[in-house]
Amino acid sequence: xxxxxxxxxxxxxxxxxxxxxxxxxxxxxxxxxxxxxxxxxxxxxxxxxxxxxxxxxxxxxxxxxxxxxxxxxxxxxxxxxxxxxxxxxxxxxxxxxxxxxxxxxxxxxxxxxxxxxxxxxxxxxxxxxxxxxxxxxxxxxxxxxxxxxxxxxxxxxxxxxxxxxxxxxxxxxxxxxxxxxxxxxxxxxxxxxxxxxxxxxxxxxxxxxxxxxxxxxxxxxxxxxxxxxxxxxxxxxxxxxxxxxxxxxxxxxxxxxxxxxxxxxxxxxxxxxxxxxxxxxxxxxxxxxxxxxxxxxxxxxxxxxxxxxxxxxxxxxxxxxxxxxxxxxxxxxxxxxxxxxxxxxxxxxxxxxxxxxxxxxx
Amino acid sequence: xxxxxxxxxxxxxxxxxxxxxxxxxxxxxxxxxxxxxxxxxxxxxxxxxxxxxxxxxxxxxxxxxxxxxxxxxxxxxxxxxxxxxxxxxxxxxxxxxxxxxxxxxxxxxxxxxxxxxxxxxxxxxxxxxxxxxxxxxxxxxxxxxxxxxxxxxxxxxxxxxxxxxxxxxxxxxxxxxxxxxxxxxxxxxxxxxxxxxxxxxxxxxxxxxxxxxxxxxxxxxxxxxxxxxxxxxxxxxxxxxxxxxxxxxxxxxxxxxxxxxxxxxxxxxxxxxxxxxxxxxxxxxxxxxxxxxxxxxxxxxxxxxxxxxxxxxxxxxxxxxxxxxxxxxxxxxxxxxxxxxxxxxxxxxxxxxxxxxxxxxx
Numbered sequence: 087x088x089x090x091x092x093x094x095x096x097x098x099x100x101x102x103x104x105x106x107x108x109x110x111x112x113x114x115x116x117x118x119x120x121x122x123x124x125x126x127x128x129x130x131x132x133x134x135x136x137x138x139x140x141x142x143x144x145x146x147x148x149x150x151x152x153x154x155x156x157x158x159x160x161x162x163x164x165x166x167x168x169x170x171x172x173x174x175x176x177x178x179x180x181x182x183x184x185x186x187x188x189x190x191x192x193x194x195x196x197x198x199x200x201x202x203x204x205x206x207x208x209x210x211x212x213x214x215x216x217x218x219x220x221x222x223x224x225x226x227x228x229x230x231x232x233x234x235x236x237x238x239x240x241x242x243x244x245x246x247x248x249x250x251x252x253x254x255x256x257x258x259x260x261x262x263x264x265x266x267x268x269x270x271x272x273x274x275x276x277x278x279x280x281x282x283x284x285x286x287x288x289x290x291x292x293x294x295x296x297x298x299x300x301x302x303x304x305x306x307x308x309x310x311x312x313x314x315x316x317x318x319x320x321x322x323x324x325x326x327x328x329x330x331x332x333x334x335x336x337x338x339x340x341x342x343x344x345x346x347x348x349x350x351x352x353x354x355x356x357x358x359x360x361x362x363x364x365x366x367x368x369x370x371x372x373x374x375x376x377x378x379x380x381x382x383x384x385x386x387x388x389x390x391x392x393x394x395x396x397x398x399x400x401x402x403x404x405x406x407x408x409x410x411x412x413x414x415x416x417x418x419x420x421x422x423x424x425x426x427x428x429x430x431x432x433x434x435x436x437x438x439x440x441x442x443x444x445x446x447x448x
Numbered sequence: 449x450x451x452x453x454x455x456x457x458x459x460x461x462x463x464x465x466x467x468x469x470x471x472x473x474x475x476x477x478x479x480x481x482x483x484x485x486x487x488x489x490x491x492x493x494x495x496x497x498x499x500x501x502x503x504x505x506x507x508x509x510x511x512x513x514x515x516x517x518x519x520x521x522x523x524x525x526x527x528x529x530x531x532x533x534x535x536x537x538x539x540x541x542x543x544x545x546x547x548x549x550x551x552x553x554x555x556x557x558x559x560x561x562x563x564x565x566x567x568x569x570x571x572x573x574x575x576x577x578x579x580x581x582x583x584x585x586x587x588x589x590x591x592x593x594x595x596x597x598x599x600x601x602x603x604x605x606x607x608x609x610x611x612x613x614x615x616x617x618x619x620x621x622x623x624x625x626x627x628x629x630x631x632x633x634x635x636x637x638x639x640x641x642x643x644x645x646x647x648x649x650x651x652x653x654x655x656x657x658x659x660x661x662x663x664x665x666x667x668x669x670x671x672x673x674x675x676x677x678x679x680x681x682x683x684x685x686x687x688x689x690x691x692x693x694x695x696x697x698x699x700x701x702x703x704x705x706x707x708x709x710x711x712x713x714x715x716x717x718x719x720x721x722x723x724x725x726x727x728x729x730x731x732x733x734x735x736x737x738x739x740x741x742x743x744x745x746x747x748x749x750x751x752x753x754x755x756x757x758x759x760x761x762x763x764x765x766x767x768x769x770x771x772x773x774x775x776x777x778x779x780x781x782x783x784x785x786x787x788x789x790x791x792x793x794x795x796x797x798x799x800x801x802x803x804x805x806x807x808x809x810x
Contacts, residue, residue: 181547181570184639186780190543195732202775204732208543223735277546277641279779279786288776370557370566373585413564414650414790417641418548423786424641428776 110169110219110247118246118256119160121232122290124266124298124319132157132241134300135315142311147302154235155274156286156299161246163254164228168193168221169247170207175240177214182277182418183238185209192234192280193220194291196260201232201291206280214242230257232291234281237274238303261296263447265438266319268312269327272362274301277417278427285427289435295447297325307332308340316344317351322447324348324355325438329362330420334380341388349397356445358401358438359389363408363430367419374419401441408433472531472581472609480608480618481522483594484652486628486660486681494519494603496662497677504673509664516597517636518648518661523608525616526590530555530583531609532569537602539576544639544780545600547571554596554642555582556653558622563594563653568642576604592619594653596643599636600665623658625809627800628681630674631689634724636663639779640789647789651797657809659687669694670702678706679713684809686710686717687800691724692782696742703750711759718807720763720800721751725770725792729781736781763803770795 116131127133135151137143143151152175174189186192191207205220220233235241248254267273267286275284282288286297298321306328316324332340348357361382368375382405389402408430409415415426422430442448478493489495497513499505505513514537536551548554553569567583582595597603610616629635629648637646644650648659660683668690678686694702710719723744730737744767751764770792771777777788784792804810 179541179547179573181552181573182568182641184546184779185541185543197732200775202731203728203778203781205729206544206780208780211541211543221732223733225732225734279544279639279641283776283785366565367567369564370559370583370587371585372587413562414645414786416565417546417786418568418570419565423645424776424779424788425786425790428787 109250110167111250112169112171112245112247113254115159115244115246119259121158121160121259121261122156122296122298124300130240132235132244140311140315143315144305144309144311147305147309147312150302150305152240153238154241155237155281155301156284157235159233159235159244159246160231160257160259161254162228162230162257163248163252164226165248165252165254166222166224166226167219167249168205168231169217169219170233171217171245171247172207173242174209174214174216174236175242177212180238182421184279185211187237187275187278187280189236189239190280191220191236192282194232194234194282195221196230203282204231230260232260234287237278237281237284259296261290261294263322264296264298264320265323265325265442265447266298266300266321267325267327268300268306268316270301270306270330271303272301272330272421273299273306273327274303275299276303276421277423279424283424283427285430285434288427288431292431293435293439295442304331306330307336308344310340310343313344313347316348321352322355323358323442323445324352325358325360327360327362329360329381329385334384337381337384337388341385342392345392345397345400349400354399356399356401356441358403358441359385360403360434361385361405363405365420366409366413366416369413403434403437406433471612472529473612474531474533474607474609475616477521477606477608481621483520483522483621483623484518484658484660486662492602494597494606502673502677505677506667506671506673509667509671509674512664512667514602515600516603517599517643517663518646519597521595521597521606521608522593522619522621523616524590524592524619525610525614526588527610527614527616528584528586528588529581529611530567530593531579531581532595533579533607533609534569535604536571536576536578536598537604539574542600544783546641547573549599549637549640549642551598551601552642553582553598554644556594556596556644557583558592565644566593592622594622596649599640599643599646621658623652623656625684626658626660626682627685627687627804627809628660628662628683629687629689630662630668630678632663632668632692633665634663634692634783635661635668635689636665637661638665638783639785641786645786645789647792647796650789650793654793655797655801657804666693668692669698670706672702672705675706675709678710683714684717685720685804685807686714687720687722689722689724691722691743691747696746699743699746699750703747704754707754707759707762711762716761718761718763718803720765720803721747722765722796723747723767725767727782728771728775728778731775765796765799768795
């Protein structure tokens with residue numbers, strides 16, 4: 087490979103500027119393509135919702151919408167190395183998540199007709215500024231990449247580095263349409279081992295359809311202010327995976343407004359309600375079991391009421407042990423692990439695709 | 449439930465002594481049954497190997513053998529709540545592991561003819577002393593439990609708490625025979641989301657055979673001092689899942705001594721070598737791919753040489769994409785996630801059982 091004098095000078099300077107990753111040039115990820123957005127977020131492009139515009143939402147909901155769950159950067163490069171530098175707002179630790187999923191990065195490369203994982207960005211313990219070589223010794227030639235952002239943190243800055251002599255360019259989103267999923271921590275990504283294994287991310291890669299992650303850990307409670315925000319999300323379909331967080335009474339009080347608001351502001355667009363599986367602890371803990379059964383009953387009753395009222399293009403996916411029957415699909419008794427998520431995708435995806443197909447979303 | 453005056457007095461005192469978990473009495477786990485041990489360890493019963501006795505092993509190997517990977521406490525109780533108090537030596541964070549798997553606890557309960565997860569013990573961030581109610585609102589009656597200990601930490605103390613009026617007793621190990629597995633971080637449990645999902649633990653629960661975890665993250669390198677230690681392990685079978693850590697040259701230099709030492713000191717006992725899968729990063733990273741291929745070649749050549757030399761009762765399990773072909777079975781490009789471990793169990797377990805059956809181990 088030939089280097090120009092300019093490149094050689096840059097390389098020489100880099101030795102002083104970047105002693106750890108000499109020979110790497112960085113670009114700000116904002117120059118590339120951000121995939122998985124539900125709306126524009128002027129305050130910080132790595133937020134999921136414009137929390138200033140929708141200020142009536144509960145503070146905890148607004149906070150969770152600043153997390154970058156489901157977002158990914160699409161780019162191409164011919165570099166043999168991909169490096170990353172990123173800043174997170176927080177430096178905490180979650181007991182049931184890996185730091186990589188919580189505050190780290192997850193790189194996929196397109197190869198052999200599909201997406202393969204190419205490396206993870208491990209955050210530095212107790213720090214907010216992180217840096218690493220995420221992929222190395224790549225085959226020569228140009229490759230497409232998707233870099234998944236942290237599930238449970240706010241990103242303040244993100245740069246992607248490549249060999250000084252290499253090109254790096256924005257690549258269009260590999261996904262078509264826009265299917266918004268609103269819901270709980272399970273949707274949010276707890277407890278995938280890395281961001282690319284959250285179930286909307288897995289379904290996007292395997293179907294080519296853009297599933298947008300509006301999961302809110304502990305707070306997917308169907309508040310009216312959230313329903314009002316969804317009026318402005320220009321989606322081709324809405325999936326409601328929000329049964330786990332609200333109490334049975336909240337399900338009764340809030341489901342009608344949520345569904346009818348979406349129905350009114352997005353006429354003709356399918357709305358799919360998903361019944362959540364019995365949480366694994368429910369097989370030993372009576373209180374958990376009763377709550378899950380009561381939530382299911384309330385959620386399904388609300389679906390039936392809406393159908394009786396003539397709400398159109400509304401669907402329900404019933405649960406059939408979505409994380410399996412061998413009791414090994416949960417990380418912590420509540421959330422799926424990567425095995426549970428795999429089983430959820432096997433169960434949900436064909437049913438979702440069948441419905442979407444009726445609306446030309448395929 | 450009737451309480452004696454004595455119980456009421458104890459409860460009243462407990463309110464002052466245990467403000468967080470009032471009404472709970474604790475027993476030291478050393479009074480119960482410890483499952484999954486390879487040998488006795490006088491210095492600390494939650495170690496895996498007596499590191500004083502086998503002082504010639506490398507310091508890093510000795511350190512890793514102080515971790516409680518694969519150990520579990522077997523007990524029964526009629527309590528409606530199970531609480532845990534435990535002390536870990538370290539307080540660190542691993543990027544690719546959940547704190548629950550790293551330093552926490554994982555409780556299984558026997559119900560409906562099988563083992564079901566009943567709760568996890570989440571360690572306190574930055575602390576070495578931890579306490580929580582791990583299971584609550586259990587059905588009345590007596591239940592058997594297995595409490596899995598941390599995969600990547602040394603346990604300094606462990607107490608199990610039950611309702612003041614309840615009984616708690618040692619329960620015999622639910623597993624028969626003793627099959628020792630020696631190997632790498634994959635065996636050790638990286639990156640299961642909790643201790644009970646490491647593959648030896650999964651195989652023990654599903655087969656009833658006692659698989660003992662001698663996994664050493666980054667250090668399953670077949671050193672002669674480790675081979676010498678294995679002379680004293682009274683096992684019914686040995687499985688060698690130690691291909692990932694040694695270099696190809698180390699595999700050539702060390703495999704013969706390891707296998708022949710076991711063969712000589714444990715005549716007639718089966719020895720099963722496992723070829724490791726191509727690490728997921730090997731599909732994008734040329735250097736990783738070449739190293740994996742070279743390791744496989746060296747490992748299989750050593751097996752063939754040993755067979756040619758007439759070493760008896762020696763078996764090889766070849767790899768057939770043990771963590772799957774969809775590229776979703778790894779947490780970090782090297783280690784399986786819970787999905788990868790599930791696929792490994794599906795692939796390894798029937799082959800291992802077929803071999804063990806020939807020796808009456810079933």
